[in-house]
Amino acid sequence: MGSVLREWIGFQQFPPATQSKLVELFAKLKEQGVDKLTILVMGKGGVGKSSTVISLFGERVVNISSFQSEGFRPVMVSRNRAGFTLNIIDTPGLVEGGYVSYQALDLIKRFLLNKTIHVLLYVDRLDAYRVDDLDKQIIGAISDSFGKEIWSKSLLVLTHAQLCPPDDLSYDVFCARRSEAVLKTIRMGARIRKRDFEETSISDWGTRAFRISSKDSVIPVGLVENSGRCNKNENDEKILPNGDAWIPSLVKDIIAVATNGKKALLVDEKLVNGSESNDRGKIFIPLILGVQWLLVKWIQREIKKDIAKGGKYF
Numbered sequence: 337m338g339s340v341l342r343e344w345i346g347f348q349q350f351p352p353a354t355q356s357k358l359v360e361l362f363a364k365l366k367e368q369g370v371d372k373l374t375i376l377v378m379g380k381g382g383v384g385k386s387s388t389v390i391s392l393f394g395e396r397v398v399n400i401s402s403f404q405s406e407g408f409r410p411v412m413v414s415r416n417r418a419g420f421t422l423n424i425i426d427t428p429g430l431v432e433g434g435y436v437s438y439q440a441l442d443l444i445k446r447f448l449l450n451k452t453i454h455v456l457l458y459v460d461r462l463d464a465y466r467v468d469d470l471d472k473q474i475i476g477a478i479s480d481s482f483g484k485e486i487w488s489k490s491l492l493v494l495t496h497a498q499l500c501p502p503d504d505l506s507y508d509v510f511c512a513r514r515s516e517a518v519l520k521t522i523r524m525g526a527r528i529r530k531r532d533f534e535e536t537s538i539s540d541w542g543t544r545a546f547r548i549s550s551k552d553s554v555i556p557v558g559l560v561e562n563s564g565r566c567n568k569n570e571n572d573e574k575i576l577p578n579g580d581a582w583i584p585s586l587v588k589d590i591i592a593v594a595t596n597g598k599k600a601l602l603v604d605e606k607l608v609n610g611s612e613s614n615d616r617g618k619i620f621i622p623l624i625l626g627v628q629w630l631l632v633k634w635i636q637r638e639i640k641k642d643i644a645k646g647g648k649y650f
């Protein structure tokens with residue numbers, strides 16, 4: 337279950353242009369005193385969680401499956417490069433037989449005991465056209481398990497981003513609409529107040545069209561194309577249809593979330609045992625016991641009264 341800290345060999349596999357952008361980003365992090373990032377990856381089954389972990393490391397560090405994987409446990413992959421440690425925790429899909437798998441969530445939570453999560457990557461697909469109640473339930477279950485504060489340390493990752501949008505929509509508009517739909521589901525599923533979660537309108541989207549750029553509360557969106565058929569630019573970097581080299585962009589977004597001033601999530605015993613909500617209930621236990629005692633006494637008294645009346649019903 338533990339992790340072995342290894343040299344980040346896959347780093348050398350990135351094209352030089354990507355390597356130098358990453359070196360710069362990690363150097364800035366180090367300047368801020370950060371030499372370790374722990375990233376948690378969650379989402380439905382088959383959306384591309386493991387593939388994204390592989391893309392980020394540039395190494396085949398975990399298994400991917402084209403078809404449903406079973407019995408898979410969380411796994412933490414750690415790589416070290418020039419004194420900087422990147423930990424990424426890949427997890428099993430959160431849906432089992434059409435329902436949210438609380439068992440998977442529990443397994444994840446236990447795995448995370450005593451770990452500090454700097455960023456959550458919530459992964460879904462870009463090439464999906466609907467969000468449904470199940471999506472909302474998954475978000476709700478994550479919030480219940482880890483507290484809704486986890487969303488202030490999260491990034492929405494949309495995979496399969498090399499697509500040709502339907503219905504004559506431009507790529508940017510399609511991405512914006514899909515992102516808005518998933519973000520709205522996150523806001524509703526996590527029961528976050530709208531004003532704490534401002535969504536910008538499509539027209540506000542900047543040059544990197546998929547970053548939601550309002551004040552401090554919103555969840556950024558990163559686009560990912562894990563396929564080996566992903567287009568490349570003249571520097572051999574994997575690019576999206578909008579020309580963006582997505583690996584350095586995603587790392588940049590991850591670092592922005594890690595350093596957004598919100599508290600990282602420490603998964604302690606209390607969180608794992610779900611005692612926070614239970615503790616709140618515990619103060620009512622003496623009250624409930626007291627009411628129960630009074631009720632029993634009252635019933636006993638009524639029975640005695642009945643008997644004293646001579647059992648007129650018999």
Ligand SMILES: Nc1nc2c(ncn2[C@@H]2O[C@H](COP(=O)(O)OP(=O)(O)OP(=O)(O)O)[C@@H](O)[C@H]2O)c(=O)[nH]1
Nearest residue numbers: 381382383384385386387400401402429496562563
């Ligand atoms: N075209 C394309 N295929 C992808 C992408 N990401 C993942 N896939 C494929 O989708 C399938 C599932 O990918 P995984 O990475 O195993 O998905 P997962 O979310 O880890 O799945 P579970 O661990 O079963 O929950 C594999 O066949 C991948 O090759 C992507 O960005 N583009």
Ligand SMILES: [Mg+2]
Nearest residue numbers: 385386399400
């Ligand atoms: Mg997987």
